[in-house]
Amino acid sequence: MAGKPKLHYFKTRGRMETIRWLLAAAGVEFEEQYIQSKADLEKLKKDGFLLFQQVPMVEIDGMKLVQTRAILNYIAEKYNLGGKDIKQRALIDMYCEGTMDLNEMIIHLPFKPADQKEKETAAIIEKATERYFPVYEKVLKDHGQDFLVGNQLSRADIQLLEAILATEELKADVLSKFPLLKALKTRISNIPNIKTFLQPGSPRKSPPDEKMIAEAMKYLCFT
Numbered sequence: 001m002a003g004k005p006k007l008h009y010f011k012t013r014g015r016m017e018t019i020r021w022l023l024a025a026a027g028v029e030f031e032e033q034y035i036q037s038k039a040d041l042e043k044l045k046k047d048g049f050l051l052f053q054q055v056p057m058v059e060i061d062g063m064k065l066v067q068t069r070a071i072l073n074y075i076a077e078k079y080n081l082g083g084k085d086i087k088q089r090a091l092i093d094m095y096c097e098g099t100m101d102l103n104e105m106i107i108h109l110p111f112k113p114a115d116q117k118e119k120e121t122a123a124i125i126e127k128a129t130e131r132y133f134p135v136y137e138k139v140l141k142d143h144g145q146d147f148l149v150g151n152q153l154s155r156a157d158i159q160l161l162e163a164i165l166a167t168e169e170l171k172a173d174v175l176s177k178f179p180l181l182k183a184l185k186t187r188i189s190n191i192p193n194i195k196t197f198l199q200p201g202s203p204r205k206s207p208p209d210e211k212m213i214a215e216a217m218k219y220l221c222f223t
Contacts, residue, residue, distance in 0.1 A: 004028075004029050004030050004031050005023060005028065005030040005031070005058055005059060005060040006030065006031045006032070006033055006058070006059040006060075007019065007020070007030055007031070007032045007033070007056065007057075007058050008032075008033050008035065008044060008049075008055055008056065008057040008058070008059070009032070009034070009035060009055050009056045009057075010034065010035050010036075010055075011032075011034045011036070011205070011212070012205055012208045012212050013107065013205045013206075013207070013208065014056070014107060015056055015068045015107065016055075016056040017162070017204075017205055018068070018072060018100070018103065018159055018162060019056060019058060019068070019071055019072060019075065020197075020203050020204065020205070021158055021159070021161075021162050021197065021204075022072060022075045022076065022079075022081065022155055022158060022159075023075060024193060024194065024196070024197035024202070024203065024204070025081070025153070025158045025191070025193050025194050025197070026075065026078075026079035026081060026193070027193045028075075028079065030203070032203065035055065041055070044057065049064050050066055051064075051066045051067075052066060052067070054066060054067075056068060056071065058071050060074070060075075061078075069100075072096075072155065075155075076092075076154070076155040081153065081154050081155045081158070082154065082155060083149060083150060083154060084150055088149050088150050088154075091148075091149045091156070092148075092149050092154050092155060092156045095135075095136070095139070095148055095149070095156040095159075095160070096155060096156055096159050098132055098135060098136075099132070099156075099159045099160050099162070099163040100159065101132075102124070102127065102128055102132050102163050102167070103159075103162065103163050103166060105120075105123075105124045105127070106124060106163075106166045106167065106170070109121065109124065109170075110207070110208050110213050111213060121170050124167070124170060125167070125170060125171050125174060128163075128167045128174060129174060129177070132163075133164075133174075133175070133178050133181055134178075136148065136160055136178075136181060136184075137178045137179075137180050137181050140180040140181070140184060141180055146184075146187060147184075148160065153188070153191065157184070157188050158188070158194070160181075160184070160188075161184070161185060161188045161189065161194070164181065164185050165185075169207060
C-alpha cells in the first residue's frame with residue numbers, strides 16, 4: 001500500500017499551494033517536509049531529489065516529481081480531475097493556464113519592492129477583471145452548467161477558486177460584476193473536501209507575512 005504523498009517546499013503558498021488544493025479536493029491526505037534553511041534545500045539537491053535543482057517536489061507513488069505543471073497533471077489524472085477525453089483535457093488545460101498566469105502575478109506580489117506594490121496590485125486587479133474573469137464568466141453563461149468543463153468538478157474549477165480567493169484578498173469585491181463566478185465560488189467552496197480545506201487548521205497556507213518573505217528570499221527557488 002502506497003504511503004501518503006510527501007510535499008517538499010517552504011512553509012508558504014508559492015507554487016506548492018495549487019498542489020495542496022488539488023490533493024485536498026481529491027480527499028488525499030498528505031505530509032509536508034518544510035524547507036527551513038538553505039541547508040535543507042542544498043541537501044535535496046545533493047541527494048539528487050531535485051531533477052532541475054528546484055522545488056516544489058512531491059514524493060508520490062514511488063516517484064519524486066518536480067515541475068509544478070507535471071505534478072498537477074499527474075494528480076489530476078490520478079484522481080479524475082483532468083477530464084473524460086482529449087477535448088475536455090484541452091479545455092481544462094487552457095483554463096488552468098489562464099488561472100496560473102493570474103496566480104503567478106499574485107505569488108510574486110509580496111516579493112516586489114514596497115514602492116511598487118500598490119501599482120502591481122492595481123495591475124493584477126485590472127487583469128483579473130478585464131482579461132481573466134470575463135472569460136470564465138462567459139464560459140459558464142454560454143453552456144449554462146455548474147462547472148467549467150463537462151458539467152463535473154475538474155482541476156479547472158479548483159484552480160479558478162484558488163485564484164478567486166487570492167484575488168479577493170487584494171480586493172474584496174473583485175467579483176461584483178461576475179454573478180456566475182460568485183455562484184461558482186459558493187458552489188465549489190461547499191464541496192465537502194474543499195470546505196474542509198478552507199477551514200482554519202487545514203494544510204492551506206495564509207498569505208506570506210514580512211518575516212516569511214525575508215526568510216524565503218534567502219534561498220527562494222521556484223519552478
